[in-house]
Amino acid sequence: MTAADAVRVQTEIETPENIVLTFRLAGPASRMGAYGIDLIVRVALVWLFVLIVGLVAPVLGDVAGMSAGLTLLFLFLIEWGYPFVFEYFWSGRTPGKRIVGLRVIKTGGYPIGFPDALLRNLLRAADVLPLFYGTGIAVMFLTPRMQRIGDVLAGTMVVRERRESLRLGRSLPRDVESLPRGELNLAYRPADRTLALIERLLSRHATVSRARADEIAAILAPALAIRLGYDSEESPELTRPREFLMRVLKTFTAGAEESP
Amino acid sequence: MKRARFLDRRRADWRKFEALLTRAERHRTPRFNGEEVQEFSRLFRAVCHDLATVRSRDWGGDIEGYLNDLVARGHNNFYRSPPARGRVVLEFFAGGFPRLLRENFAYFCVALALFVIPGVIAGTAVGHDPELATRVLPGSVLEQFDEMYARENDEGSRAEGMMTGFYVYNNVGIAFRCFATGILFGIGTVFFLVYNSIFFGAITAYIVEHGYSENFFSFVITHGSFELTAIVISGAAGLIIGHALVHPGQETRLRALLLRGRVGIQLAAGAGAMLVVAALIEAFWSPSPAPASMKFAVGGVCWFLVALYLALGGRSRANGVAAPDTGRGSP
Numbered sequence: 001m002t003a004a005d006a007v008r009v010q011t012e013i014e015t016p017e018n019i020v021l022t023f024r025l026a027g028p029a030s031r032m033g034a035y036g037i038d039l040i041v042r043v044a045l046v047w048l049f050v051l052i053v054g055l056v057a058p059v060l061g062d063v064a065g066m067s068a069g070l071t072l073l074f075l076f077l078i079e080w081g082y083p084f085v086f087e088y089f090w091s092g093r094t095p096g097k098r099i100v101g102l103r104v105i106k107t108g109g110y111p112i113g114f115p116d117a118l119l120r121n122l123l124r125a126a127d128v129l130p131l132f133y134g135t136g137i138a139v140m141f142l143t144p145r146m147q148r149i150g151d152v153l154a155g156t157m158v159v160r161e162r163r164e165s166l167r168l169g170r171s172l173p174r175d176v177e178s179l180p181r182g183e184l185n186l187a188y189r190p191a192d193r194t195l196a197l198i199e200r201l202l203s204r205h206a207t208v209s210r211a212r213a214d215e216i217a218a219i220l221a222p223a224l225a226i227r228l229g230y231d232s233e234e235s236p237e238l239t240r241p242r243e244f245l246m247r248v249l250k251t252f253t254a255g256a257e258e259s260p
Numbered sequence: 261m262k263r264a265r266f267l268d269r270r271r272a273d274w275r276k277f278e279a280l281l282t283r284a285e286r287h288r289t290p291r292f293n294g295e296e297v298q299e300f301s302r303l304f305r306a307v308c309h310d311l312a313t314v315r316s317r318d319w320g321g322d323i324e325g326y327l328n329d330l331v332a333r334g335h336n337n338f339y340r341s342p343p344a345r346g347r348v349v350l351e352f353f354a355g356g357f358p359r360l361l362r363e364n365f366a367y368f369c370v371a372l373a374l375f376v377i378p379g380v381i382a383g384t385a386v387g388h389d390p391e392l393a394t395r396v397l398p399g400s401v402l403e404q405f406d407e408m409y410a411r412e413n414d415e416g417s418r419a420e421g422m423m424t425g426f427y428v429y430n431n432v433g434i435a436f437r438c439f440a441t442g443i444l445f446g447i448g449t450v451f452f453l454v455y456n457s458i459f460f461g462a463i464t465a466y467i468v469e470h471g472y473s474e475n476f477f478s479f480v481i482t483h484g485s486f487e488l489t490a491i492v493i494s495g496a497a498g499l500i501i502g503h504a505l506v507h508p509g510q511e512t513r514l515r516a517l518l519l520r521g522r523v524g525i526q527l528a529a530g531a532g533a534m535l536v537v538a539a540l541i542e543a544f545w546s547p548s549p550a551p552a553s554m555k556f557a558v559g560g561v562c563w564f565l566v567a568l569y570l571a572l573g574g575r576s577r578a579n580g581v582a583a584p585d586t587g588r589g590s591p
Contacts (some may be wrong), residue, residue, distance in 0.1 A: 015308070015331070015335050016314075016339075017304075017305065017308040018310045019311055019312060019331055021328060021331055021332050021335065022328055023332065023464030031475050058569065065420070065421045065422025065423070066421035067418035067421075068419075068422040068425060069419075069420075069421035069422040069423070069425030069426070070421070070423070070425060071425065072422070072428070072429045073424070073425045073429070074426055075429055076425075076428050076429040076433065079433070080432075080433070080436060091285075091336075091340075105336065108336075109332065109335050109336065109339075110336065110339050110340060111336055111340045114520060115525055115526070118525055118529060119521055119522075119524075119525040122436050122439065122525065122528060123440045123443060124439050124440070125436060125437045125439075125440035125441060126440040126441050126442075126443045126444055126448065129441070129444070129448075135444070136481070141314065146377065149443050152514065152517055152518075153517050153518065153524075153525075154521065155444065155518050160493030161329075162325060162329050192262065192263045192317060192318065192319055193317075193318040193319065194267050195263070196263070196318070196319055196322075196323075199322065200322060203322065253263075253264055
């Protein structure tokens, strides 16, 4: 059992096309973030409503406590209806979830339906107990898909949406040169998965610092260098392992990646 | 070079699929013409195939993540259920709701017992010793009730609008909580039912003791038909999910919760709707200056209608399915 198994952050679904889809599950922290944003939106909506009622009521005449009644109705709708209405009509997203990048879907990978949205949101009344969603968070750690009680009953889960765009070839700066063909052991060609790994490392420059990338590159670079025919591990290429990996990538993926 | 060539060749299709998805996600039901639907399903299968290829050859996390995302979005759009229609809601209240309640009659009976028995006991106790009422209810609440029912109905401020809002906010909220907390092994539901039962029992006995019974009963009888029944129904819904958790029967616990949760939410939604009706009656009719005798008559009719609806609603259809051949020879 690896660390990745101990805390499940992914779940897999097999589609009718026999494809296994992986979804990244949203944990309590990101969901709380979304909840917080929604809370602000909800307070703002109520505040706006009260303001409008306060402006309109004196003009139309406040018959039979109508303004207070409407405010209470609106409060009811915001308290119980807000997440339900948004999740149903926005296919599983409230404004908060949209900003944080979360979506509620069925555990089968389908969009949620009317009863699902209603059930999972009414059951907030149980999840929220005793304080600050204590029960809900506890249950999230006990269920394999990080579901709170409402999710379990409705058969839903909250996933992180990744909108990834393909930016292949962008991981390499333009001025990287190919390794000179003459010096190489042409019998050896790095496996596609190795090249993919290098690409992944290089594309992470936003999250992995240059020094750390060098450290990681220093593990792979010597092994590659020897296979490519550089005689010793002290060859000048290896003083800057990250640049070396860039050149390897350029050498073996050149041509195809030129197109923008 | 295989990987690079693969990317080059397939990327155009991925872009096309991405564009279709973006359009599909803009509306609740994708607005595609026939050709686009065909194109969508062709591309969807193609992208599925690509994802399988990338996975089997280990061609890198970025492409895999990208394609996984495309397939997930495609799956999401391809297999979405048809949007709910108003007719479904109408059918639910015309027949589905009372039918479902009758299918779960045992839960209704248990909830009813929990809602009646503690109240009767509390009421009897307060009837014997009115001082006990102060044990259950704070003095300020009692004074408020004193004032409310001592007064003749025709005066008083007209606040129907506000009271409607208040009753919806308060009562529907209580019913929803009563249902939802049933998942905590039924404890929450039982608590809500017993607590409210004792409250109502004590209050009723207290008011009767003080001789305001006509004002009180003429006030509560009409909306009580919807309100009290709905609270018992929401209790039944809570007991259903609690029971599924404690005793899932032949199913796994998770599956029992999914199945019974579906039943519970329908009953809770029905109870919520009944409480909205009750709130309107309670705000507009119950405090109206109509004579008590008339209120009792209307209230009686309402109780009768609620009972009739829950006992018989949606029966004709069930009978029609069960015995389709008996009606032969009808003109």
